[in-house]
Amino acid sequence: MAKRTDYISWDEYFMGVALLSGRRSKDPSTQVGACIVNKQNKIVGAGYNGLPIGCSDDDFPWGKQGDFLQTKYPYVCHAELNAILNNIGMDLTGCRIYTALFPCNECAKAIIQSGIKEVVFLSDKYAGNDSFVASKHMFDTAGVSYRKVNTQVKKIELSFDEGDV
Ligand SMILES: O=c1ccn([C@H]2C[C@H](O)[C@@H](COP(=O)(O)O)O2)c(=O)[nH]1
Ligand SMILES: [Zn+2]
Secondary structure, eight states: OOOOSOOOOHHHHHHHHHHHHHTTOOOSSOOOEEEEEOTTSOEEEEEESBOOTTSOTTTSOOOOSSSGGGSSTTTOBOHHHHHHHTSOSSOOTTOEEEEEEOOOHHHHHHHHHHTOOEEEEEEOTTTTSHHHHHHHHHHHHHTOEEEEOOOOOOOOOOOOOGGGO
16 A cells, blocks of 8 residues: 555644644634744644733733733733743754744744744734834844745644544
8 A cells, every 4th residue: 555645744734733732822813823843853842822821811801902001912922932931941943933923023032042043934914013024134134044834735624533533
């Protein structure tokens, strides 16, 4: 019997893990997941946008508008930062990070400082915003490359039906 040919690529696999991580997010508007991979294609960290440990998802705001302190923005820990902080305890030098959303300037700083050398993103929906322009400026200057994920796949379905294994 010949091997399967319709298996997913490394890019699809790691972006898939990033997207699945994002499904843990409680943010009603934008769910972001991130996955860090080392040079041997081993996953060494993952995270999603969520509140810091000890800050209840039910007590903090999730809105986007109004008084800054009554919005989610000052409180949410971004997916990329969480993935860096959640790493398995290794030096991230030379790793790459898969993220559903292009990293903001704060995440870009953390990515650069951690030694990650490549960013693979799915959406760049905030490309025109200053924060994301700053990210690209920093990445270009610091020698961190970035590219859109390489895939033709539109959707991957997961079944939890044991009969499907
Ligand atoms: O680099 C980033 C940028 C943003 N996020 C998170 C932070 C928020 O929870 C959402 C953005 O919310 P909007 O409603 O789209 O303004 O995405 C992140 O994890 N990483
Ligand atoms: Zn960020």
